[in-house]
Amino acid sequence: MLITDWTRQALPAMLDDLRAVVELETHSYDKAMLVKGLRAIRARVVGHLGTPDDEILHEGGQHGDILELTYEGTAPGTVLMLSHYDTVWPTGTLKTWPFTVVEGKATGPGVFDMKAGLVQSIWALRGLRELGLPHPSVRFLLNGDEEIGSPASRKHIEAASEDALATLVFEASLDGALKTARKGVGLFNVTVKGVEAHAGLDPYAGANAIHALAEVVTTLAAAGSRERGTTVNVGLISGGTGLNVTAGHATCGIDVRVTDPAEMGRIDDVFAGLRVSDPRIKISVTGEWNRPPMVPNEPSERLFKEAQGVAAGFGWPLDQAAVGGASDGNFVSALGRPVLDGMGAVGDGAHARHEHVLIDHIPDRTALTIGLISALA
Numbered sequence: 001m002l003i004t005d006w007t008r009q010a011l012p013a014m015l016d017d018l019r020a021v022v023e024l025e026t027h028s029y030d031k032a033m034l035v036k037g038l039r040a041i042r043a044r045v046v047g048h049l050g051t052p053d054d055e056i057l058h059e060g061g062q063h064g065d066i067l068e069l070t071y072e073g074t075a076p077g078t079v080l081m082l083s084h085y086d087t088v089w090p091t092g093t094l095k096t097w098p099f100t101v102v103e104g105k106a107t108g109p110g111v112f113d114m115k116a117g118l119v120q121s122i123w124a125l126r127g128l129r130e131l132g133l134p135h136p137s138v139r140f141l142l143n144g145d146e147e148i149g150s151p152a153s154r155k156h157i158e159a160a161s162e163d164a165l166a167t168l169v170f171e172a173s174l175d176g177a178l179k180t181a182r183k184g185v186g187l188f189n190v191t192v193k194g195v196e197a198h199a200g201l202d203p204y205a206g207a208n209a210i211h212a213l214a215e216v217v218t219t220l221a222a223a224g225s226r227e228r229g230t231t232v233n234v235g236l237i238s239g240g241t242g243l244n245v246t247a248g249h250a251t252c253g254i255d256v257r258v259t260d261p262a263e264m265g266r267i268d269d270v271f272a273g274l275r276v277s278d279p280r281i282k283i284s285v286t287g288e289w290n291r292p293p294m295v296p297n298e299p300s301e302r303l304f305k306e307a308q309g310v311a312a313g314f315g316w317p318l319d320q321a322a323v324g325g326a327s328d329g330n331f332v333s334a335l336g337r338p339v340l341d342g343m344g345a346v347g348d349g350a351h352a353r354h355e356h357v358l359i360d361h362i363p364d365r366t367a368l369t370i371g372l373i374s375a376l377a
Helices: 002-024 031-049 111-130 154-160 209-223 262-271 298-314 329-334 359-375
Strands: 053-059 066-071 078-084 100-102 105-106 137-143 166-169 178-182 182-195 231-239 249-258 282-291 319-323 355-356
Touching: 002 105, 002 111, 002 359, 031 066, 031 078, 031 111, 031 137, 053 100, 066 154, 100 137, 105 111, 111 137, 111 262, 111 355, 111 359, 137 154, 154 329, 166 329, 178 298, 178 329, 182 262, 182 298, 209 249, 209 262, 249 262, 262 282, 298 359, 355 359
Parallel strands: 078 137, 078 166, 178 319
Antiparallel strands: 053 066, 066 137, 100 105, 105 355, 182 249, 182 282, 231 249
């Protein structure tokens, strides 16, 4: 049987799995639901693939736990398949937005980002086995903290990818294109401390923190560079205690995205050099670089060409794309290891109410994974 015939035949069962996984509400900040969800996902994996040859559960603390399941292959080496099971949608969202299939689309909280990809990864290994195709060992790594920066899982992702022939990330595609470049992300907070005073009785005795923060925001906004692919977005701002009080404090939250790793140092220098016109003002900066940029490296370029060849064998074009969002693939790429991102669904609407996947593409995306893993054998 051809790979594509098998995956199309499997589509109804894959949709059943997709419904079940979407109906597991797994908000990044709901530990109890993350534990329940991971337990149910593990049971589904074992139901399709049997007991893993190796299993490790890493405690995530206040975040979602990290589960590694390894299934031995018929050829040397290991392929790492990364999928996160957390979503941005708060528990209870399903009450007003249930999983629905209509007009060739499946919709529901987390269906595109990235539960469809997770389901496809499971069925890819099942397909390799049922079709009797040679394949390296497959290691699933499921983490429940990707949407908040993977604070607990990063070290496990880096360790699991160390000996991998390839790391495949089942984030959604960009209209079918694989994501071979992503921006790095920094999340920072600037706190400004001023001197409070009565705005009417003694207006010059105070040092206004909000006025000073306005200077800071202007400096930060100017640090963005379209030419360098760097954006600096001040997305949150707060401060002061009353209209008639010279503000004694103010804060802002900043999202920084960089294409070039060298830009991380330049932006660090901008934060370190923040100054305002009133010398009484004190400025402090907290935060860190959440993810380094995913910059194409030679191993990843070779891996993409392999995937392109597999797609061509099916008669499909396969493109690559650079995107502004980050993923767990950034960690692997920064270490110079082969990684392909966007192996997951075709659709649209990540983090939005129009989130959906195109059902007709699910079998083909699964076939691409099957073909690529077998080619790596």
